[in-house]
Amino acid sequence: MSINEESFAADKLNILDCGRLKFTKEKSGFMTLETDGKTYNKVNLTRLQPFYEKTRFISVNYENDEKEFIEIGVIRDMKELSDGQFEVVNDFLEYKYYMPLITKICSIKENMRGSLFVKAVTTAGDKTICIRDWYRNFKLIGGKYLYVCDVEGNKYYCDDVEMRLDKKSLAAMEMFT
Amino acid sequence: MNLKTSFPKGVQSSEVLFSLPYDLNDRAQPVSGHLCVTDSEILVYLNNELKSRYYIDDFSEFKCEQLVGSSMMIGELKSGESIAFCIFRQQEFLRYAELCKLLDYYARTGRLITETPEDEPCCPKCGMPLEGAKECPFCANKTGLFIKLIKRVKPYRKYFIIALICTVFEQILWLIVPNITRMIIDDYVTPKNTDWVGFFVLCGLLVGLAALSCIPNSMNMRCSFKVALNMGKDLREDVFAKSERMSLSAVTKKTAGELIRRVSGDAAKLESFVTEKGKDFVVQAISLIALMAILFVMNWKLALLTVVPIPFVFLLTKKLFHTMAVRYTRVWRNMTDHDSVLHDILNGVRVVKAYGTEVQEIQKYTGYSLKAARACVRAEIVWYLTIPFAEFVMTVGNYLVLLFGGRLILDGGMKLGELVQFTTYVAMLYDPIRWFIHIPKEFSDAAVSASKVFEVLEDESSLKEAENAVESEISGEIELKNVYFGYREYAPVLKDITMKINKGEMIGIVGHSGVGKSTLINLILRLYDVTDGQILIDGRDIRSYAQKSLRSQIGVVLQETFLFDGSVLDNICYAKPDATFEEVVRAAKIANAHDFVTKLPDGYNTRVGNKGYQLSGGERQRIAIARAIIHDPKIIILDEATASLDTETEKQIQEALGRLTEGRTTIAIAHRLSTLSGADRLAVLDKGKLAEFDTHDNLMRKHGVYYGLVMAQRRTTKMRGQKQAAEV
Ligand SMILES: Nc1ncnc2c1ncn2[C@@H]1O[C@H](COP(=O)(O)OP(=O)(O)OP(=O)(O)O)[C@@H](O)[C@H]1O
Ligand SMILES: [Mg+2]
Numbered sequence: 001m002s003i004n005e006e007s008f009a010a011d012k013l014n015i016l017d018c019g020r021l022k023f024t025k026e027k028s029g030f031m032t033l034e035t036d037g038k039t040y041n042k043v044n045l046t047r048l049q050p051f052y053e054k055t056r057f058i059s060v061n062y063e064n065d066e067k068e069f070i071e072i073g074v075i076r077d078m079k080e081l082s083d084g085q086f087e088v089v090n091d092f093l094e095y096k097y098y099m100p101l102i103t104k105i106c107s108i109k110e111n112m113r114g115s116l117f118v119k120a121v122t123t124a125g126d127k128t129i130c131i132r133d134w135y136r137n138f139k140l141i142g143g144k145y146l147y148v149c150d151v152e153g154n155k156y157y158c159d160d161v162e163m164r165l166d167k168k169s170l171a172a173m174e175m176f177t
Numbered sequence: 178m179n180l181k182t183s184f185p186k187g188v189q190s191s192e193v194l195f196s197l198p199y200d201l202n203d204r205a206q207p208v209s210g211h212l213c214v215t216d217s218e219i220l221v222y223l224n225n226e227l228k229s230r231y232y233i234d235d236f237s238e239f240k241c242e243q244l245v246g247s248s249m250m251i252g253e254l255k256s257g258e259s260i261a262f263c264i265f266r267q268q269e270f271l272r273y274a275e276l277c278k279l280l281d282y283y284a285r286t287g288r289l290i291t292e293t294p295e296d297e298p299c300c301p302k303c304g305m306p307l308e309g310a311k312e313c314p315f316c317a318n319k320t321g322l323f324i325k326l327i328k329r330v331k332p333y334r335k336y337f338i339i340a341l342i343c344t345v346f347e348q349i350l351w352l353i354v355p356n357i358t359r360m361i362i363d364d365y366v367t368p369k370n371t372d373w374v375g376f377f378v379l380c381g382l383l384v385g386l387a388a389l390s391c392i393p394n395s396m397n398m399r400c401s402f403k404v405a406l407n408m409g410k411d412l413r414e415d416v417f418a419k420s421e422r423m424s425l426s427a428v429t430k431k432t433a434g435e436l437i438r439r440v441s442g443d444a445a446k447l448e449s450f451v452t453e454k455g456k457d458f459v460v461q462a463i464s465l466i467a468l469m470a471i472l473f474v475m476n477w478k479l480a481l482l483t484v485v486p487i488p489f490v491f492l493l494t495k496k497l498f499h500t501m502a503v504r505y506t507r508v509w510r511n512m513t514d515h516d517s518v519l520h521d522i523l524n525g526v527r528v529v530k531a532y533g534t535e536v537q538e539i540q541k542y543t544g545y546s547l548k549a550a551r552a553c554v555r556a557e558i559v560w561y562l563t564i565p566f567a568e569f570v571m572t573v574g575n576y577l578v579l580l581f582g583g584r585l586i587l588d589g590g591m592k593l594g595e596l597v598q599f600t601t602y603v604a605m606l607y608d609p610i611r612w613f614i615h616i617p618k619e620f621s622d623a624a625v626s627a628s629k630v631f632e633v634l635e636d637e638s639s640l641k642e643a644e645n646a647v648e649s650e651i652s653g654e655i656e657l658k659n660v661y662f663g664y665r666e667y668a669p670v671l672k673d674i675t676m677k678i679n680k681g682e683m684i685g686i687v688g689h690s691g692v693g694k695s696t697l698i699n700l701i702l703r704l705y706d707v708t709d710g711q712i713l714i715d716g717r718d719i720r721s722y723a724q725k726s727l728r729s730q731i732g733v734v735l736q737e738t739f740l741f742d743g744s745v746l747d748n749i750c751y752a753k754p755d756a757t758f759e760e761v762v763r764a765a766k767i768a769n770a771h772d773f774v775t776k777l778p779d780g781y782n783t784r785v786g787n788k789g790y791q792l793s794g795g796e797r798q799r800i801a802i803a804r805a806i807i808h809d810p811k812i813i814i815l816d817e818a819t820a821s822l823d824t825e826t827e828k829q830i831q832e833a834l835g836r837l838t839e840g841r842t843t844i845a846i847a848h849r850l851s852t853l854s855g856a857d858r859l860a861v862l863d864k865g866k867l868a869e870f871d872t873h874d875n876l877m878r879k880h881g882v883y884y885g886l887v888m889a890q891r892r893t894t895k896m897r898g899q900k901q902a903a904e905v
Contacts, residue, residue, distance in 0.1 A: 025203070026259075027258065027259070027260050027261060028251060028258070028259035028260060028261050029203070029242070029249045029251060029259075029261030029264070030261075042259070050245065067864055091203060091204045091205065092203075094204070094205035095201055095202075095203060095204070095205040095244070095246075095247050095264055096244040096245055096246065096247065097244070097245045097246045098201060098205050098244075098245075098246035098247040098264075098266065099245075099246045110628075114632050115303070117302070124207055130302060130303035130304070132303070133430050135430075135431070135435070136430060151303045151304070151305055152267050152268040152270075152304065152305075153267035153268070153270060154246070154266050154267045154268055155245070155246050155267075174503065174507065175503040175504075175506045175507055176506075176510075177510075
């Protein structure tokens with residue numbers, strides 16, 4: 001084996017064949033994966049691009065007994081999974097990345113200490129979201145995706161502000177993005 | 178922490194020791210549930226109905242798993258299986274984490290602590306603990322921003338008052354002028370009076386007044402200037418000093434460009450605003466009142482006509498204020514982005530060149546520059562669209578006065594001179610009004626800057642100095658007791674580290690990249706405070722030392738070598754500005770830097786600006802080592818200090834350091850394990866915990882983590898050696 005092959009075998013993105021995967025929910029909150037006759041317990045799923053792709057490029061990984069991170073592979077597109085499987089995987093991702101969508105911004109107040117108080121309507125109800133260090137935690141990414149992380153660590157988002165928010169919300173937001 | 182925040186309906190609270198709500202199910206749907214703990218069971222309720230029941234004794238471990246948007250409480254059964262009890266959003270995380278800690282303690286020791294300390298007082302707005310402060314430092318609303326600003330004039334109040342008096346005096350002089358004009362017109366021009374003496378006296382008086390007003394005017398300008406410059410200087414210095422003193426974690430949240438803007442841009446804006454507008458405010462308000470009084474005394478009916486449009490104008494400008502504030506904040510944001518990008522690109526110029534991405538960066542910069550310019554235009558345009566209109570509305574009063582005043586003259590109810598005097602006063606009245614119309618613009622612009630400046634000035638994040646901080650010589654004994662630390666409190670990087678480093682020992686810290694080695698030394702330097710546990714130096718908590726005293730006795734070479742703009746000498750002297758030249762050379766010799774510095778054309782005076790890019794990576798490191806040892810520190814910390822050096826040079830430096838470090842405590846971090854061959858003991862970090870702490874020989878015998886690291890490194894070195902041999 002030449003040195004190149006040896007060191008570069010690790011850099012291949014191992015795209016998983018969705019037909020051969022069988023995920024089942026575990027009581028631990030994580031998944032069990034059966035594939036090619038092997039069974040992995042406590043499997044974790046990670047969105048590689050959580051901002052932009054919710055169902056594509058999902059890393060399937062687990063921690064071995066040494067607590068080392070081991071990636072089994074990557075699901076290129078969850079659409080390739082069968083219906084039941086899609087649901088199991090999606091449920092997990094949905095609560096792992098639980099993030100209410102902001103549907104309306106009523107008002108934003110700033111105090112002089114770098115905190116923002118955003119009154120917003122979200123899919124989890126009406127909220128006054130309190131944000132510290134808002135330069136970092138209230139951001140418009142790529143001019144479209146609104147990323148919000150409040151003082152308690154809860155995250156909120158709006159994937160396309162122009163489309164999803166009304167004029168008034170955009171006006172309220174304008175000053176801070 | 179209060180762990181009984183919410184109970185399911187109808188559940189007796191005396192049996193339930195802890196009860197916390199959870200709000201998500203395993204399909205990410207919002208639910209209303211509770212997790213209750215009694216002295217033997219864990220009960221999970223959903224919609225107030227018991228869903229599942231577990232026995233605490235069946236579990237061996239409890240933990241909180243933090244996911245991205247939610248967290249889970251997980252229990253590990255003795256059989257090895259894990260159970261997720263519930264899923265909740267992050268606001269409950271700290272409480273569940275605390276609960277897990279208690280349950281885990283029970284699983285380990287069999288004792289269940291049921292008394293939890295009362296909830297710390299929390300900020301009603303953001304819900305975060307107040308940590309002893311009366312008001313949440315982040316949520317407190319800061320009113321009276323401008324009062325605070327004006328207070329800063331205090332040291333220069335003498336000049337400020339002189340300037341004020343001069344302006345008032347000047348205004349009074351100008352108030353007399355229309356009176357004289359009236360006398361000239363009514364007593365001389367209209368009646369065709371040829372009493373030339375009186376006429377010339379009045380004319381002379383006019384010229385005299387104008388000349389006289391020069392004196393207060395020049396005095397005023399001189400004093401105002403003095404106040405402005407001094408206050409600006411103070412503000413800049415304060416903002417800079419404060420940003421230097423802020424805790425590392427607060428500073429790293431802001432980009433350098435942002436801080437530069439605050440130190441220079443915003444402070445300068447305030448400087449001119451307070452002195453110009455602050456003083457003018459008093460003057461303009463006085464002249465407004467005085468002029469109004471004069472007008473009403475002269476002819477109240479005409480006076481009423483002039484003031485009719487004014488309320489409308491003020492309403493309009495008040496509305497504008499908010500719009501302008503929004504737009505100026507935007508301008509500020511864009512300008513800051515622009516500054517940050519500029520700073521970033523210029524700092525990374527070597528990377529840009531190396532990748533040949535100049536064009537891309539120019540485009541990026543142009544984009545930001547354009548955006549900033551656009552924001553400015555958008556802010557100003559509103560203003561320039563409305564203001565001419567507002568000014569027109571305002572002067573409508575003037576035409577009304579002319580109309581009705583003219584009729585009064587024709588009817589004989591008023592003299593021409595009186596009308597001229599009146600309209601002159603009206604025209605003068607428009608000055609302060611115009612000033613007040615324009616103030617929203619200046620005010621909103623300054624308000625944005627003021628808020629940014631005070632955000633820095635009032636930051637309270639700096640590490641608190643103990644009340645009677647001691648400044649004492651340390652001998653170099655370091656002890657860590659159950660130290661926990663995380664950059665974010667709930668994500669610990671270091672867990673339960675306990676070790677004792679004796680005076681004069683050399684300790685090596687090894688472990689995988691990202692395990693927390695640099696973090697550990699950040700804690701010993703007290704750049705951050707530990708989350709839990711204690712660090713003692715000479716048996717005394719490091720929080721009780723004066724920070725300056727502590728750090729002046731520690732020499733440190735950080736992982737990223739940073740040299741300041743200045744000569745080699747300046748950089749080595751950094752920690753001890755009064756060092757003699759001999760001391761500098763000695764330090765340089767120990768660091769093995771003397772030889773290459775001597776070869777530089779300008780010797781020790783060679784300028785190593787811009788982070789020292791003229792020097793090689795290893796040369797920079799050697800200067801950093803010299804800098805770390807020049808002030809004879811009791812503790813020396815070397816974070817990958819010799820990583821860029823060849824093994825030969827490294828060995829030389831180590832020998833020199835070895836001589837130097839006798840009686841001094843040294844902590845060295847290195848990936849190249851051979852670097853640490855001289856270490857008395859090695860601390861092996863693994864997964865955030867102290868896995869092993871012993872001498873090299875003992876660790877090798879133990880066949881543990883360290884053994885694994887050494888073997889792995891030997892294998893690769895050997896492989897490389899073989900390959901090279903094969904190629905030759
Ligand atoms: N300022 C910071 N804020 C948040 N997390 C940080 C910060 N600095 C470091 N970390 C994280 O803390 C962990 C430990 O970092 P640390 O720098 O101590 O590692 P290290 O052991 O020195 O690694 P290396 O050998 O690569 O220098 C890393 O996971 C890192 O991502
Ligand atoms: Mg490091």
